[in-house]
Amino acid sequence: MTTADPHAGQAAAKPRVAVILTTYFRGSHSDVVVGRLLDGYLLEGENRQPDVEVVSAYLELLGDPYGGDDPRDDIGVEMFEQFGIPMFDSVAEAIGLGEPGVAVDAVLVIGEHGGYEENMYDQRLYPRKRLVDAAISTMWGAGTFVPVFTDKQLAWRTRDAFRMVEDCRRFGVPLMAGSSIPLAWRSGDQTWPAGEPMDAAVVVGFGGADIYGTHLLELCQSFTERRAGGETGVEQVLGLTGDQARAALTDGRIDRELYERALATVDLEPEGQARIAESGIDVFEVIHRDGLRSWIVIHEGLYRFGVAARGPNLSTATRVWAQRGPEFGHFSYLVRNIEQFFSTGKPGWPTERVLLVTGVLDAAMRSRHASRGQGVPVPVVTPELDFGYQHDDSAVIHAHGLPVIDDSE
Known part of the structure; x- marks a missing residue:
């Protein structure tokens, strides 16, 4: 062969x-x-x-x-x-x-x-x-x-x-x-400094939970995998929806300060704030094996992406700009990375990143179902995700320069 x-x-x-x-x-x-x-x-x-x-x-x-x-x-x-x-x-x-x-x-x-x-x-x-x-x-x-x-x-x-x-x-x-979202334009703090310790991260964006959950989890990984030691694997995942997800924003489960910093990056007008307060919501909580906690907060009415992260030495906040149709300009960077892969046979990022995201999303959706059915949070333990990886993103083609106009609202 x-x-x-x-x-x-x-x-x-x-x-x-x-x-x-x-x-x-x-x-x-x-x-x-x-x-x-x-x-x-x-x-x-x-x-x-x-x-x-x-x-x-x-x-x-x-x-x-x-x-x-x-x-x-x-x-x-x-x-x-x-x-x-x-x-x-x-x-x-x-x-x-x-x-x-x-x-x-x-x-x-x-x-x-x-x-x-x-x-x-x-x-x-x-x-x-x-x-x-x-x-x-x-x-x-x-x-x-x-x-x-x-x-x-x-x-x-x-x-x-x-x-x-x-x-x-x-x-x-x-x-x-x-997916295309980790490659899209960024403003604010462009990324997490490679090798810097990280304790917690929050990503906000829009949903539904299944179709956009993978985008937001991979966006989160593109930040958290840069922490000291790289990715170490995931030991537990929780998924919440509706009132249970809203409660997670107020009962101390989610790092409220990081959530508000992530949300502040997207420059919501008052009508936008009112819209997300009334729209559907999902939350994924991910506990990594080195103690890092990350949260995905999906507001159906948000239409924008924000990331905030904190470690013992610094904190960052980033807005991620995706362009709506008909241009969908952020896909140009995904296409360019696909072309490079087909020409070289070398993936731009580790397959382990997407394997981890796939497993976390599956666990989150199963946890979300169980939590909704039992009326209390039901986390899913993930021994299958006991693997880590390191990533040098120097070969990845990211969007750079000023972001495109975000006309999503």
């Missing part, structure tokens, strides 16, 4: 990419990621042509991707026809360009959006693992393995995420996953 070299052949050749998608409508992750790989994109004020070439596509949900519950107009078929990209009826055919084998240099999986079922924990059962499994199985049959990027968290279930990572390691498949 071999691992494909994306640099083999002519030095100037762009990596050839198969895109494996659940659905493709205006403003979907497929649109804001694959659309940039097809038609170029704006980065740091300049038009940029992609460094990779999309050569095939598998699109699972055609027509009305939400089955009538939330009608969206499919634009994927039109886009692929416009750019001359062949569409195939299976993942294997897309990777082999209609023939048995692997005929591409990389695989992009976007298992986001679409009318997939929800389980009892309010998790949307997106088929990320199934789509990645189909790609890995195709590679195994051919004896050739290429890099895989999968959007956002690895899976909705922790054990599936571990299996994905184990399979990719076993076969030597470079795997990268993650």
Whole structure:
């Protein structure tokens, strides 16, 4: 068995990419990621042509991707026809360009959006693992393995995420996953100083809990993993919603000073303050193995992101700027990191970061369900998340300079 070299052949050749998608409508992750790989994109004020070439596509949900519950107009078929990209009826055919084998240099999986079922924990059962499994199985049959990027968290279930990572390691498949928010513009204190001790962190943002929880947890990790000793793993997770989450803001469970500092970064007008006071709320509490405590506070009506952290020597507060549509400019930085990964085979950040986020989100949603059902907080112990990692982010392409105008309100 071999691992494909994306640099083999002519030095100037762009990596050839198969895109494996659940659905493709205006403003979907497929649109804001694959659309940039097809038609170029704006980065740091300049038009940029992609460094990779999309050569095939598998699109699972055609027509009305939400089955009538939330009608969206499919634009994927039109886009692929416009750019001359062949569409195939299976993942294997897309990777082999209609023939048995692997005929591409990389695989992009976007298992986001679409009318997939929800389980009892309010998790949307997106088929990320199934789509990645189909790609890995195709590679195994051919004896050739290429890099895989999968959007956002690895899976909705922790054990599936571990299996994905184990399979990719076993076969030597470079795997990268993650979201756009940790790469977006920042103002205030740009980040946490590398190697500085940290005791606590709070991230505020908007939700729902499942779909945005992964963004906020990964944003939090991009700060907390820089602390002295790096990430040490997570021993316990608590999820709360509604009145239980509101009580956590007043009963001392959440570090109120850090919460208010994080909220102050987003410059709320009085009407914004009134809106979040009335909107839905979720809280995740994460207890790390080295004693660090971090909290995610999700206000449905907030529309902005803020981070505050404190250690024995200093404290920081940062606003994170994401741009609303139709531009969604922060996705340009995710696309640029995906291109770099496909060209080098080296992930910009550790897979362990997203594996940890995946496990914390799964535990938080299960805890949230149990806490709501029993009427008292029910934390979930997470022995499976007893692993750490170190991260040197020097190769990551972040947004820099002044943030884009945030027109979310």
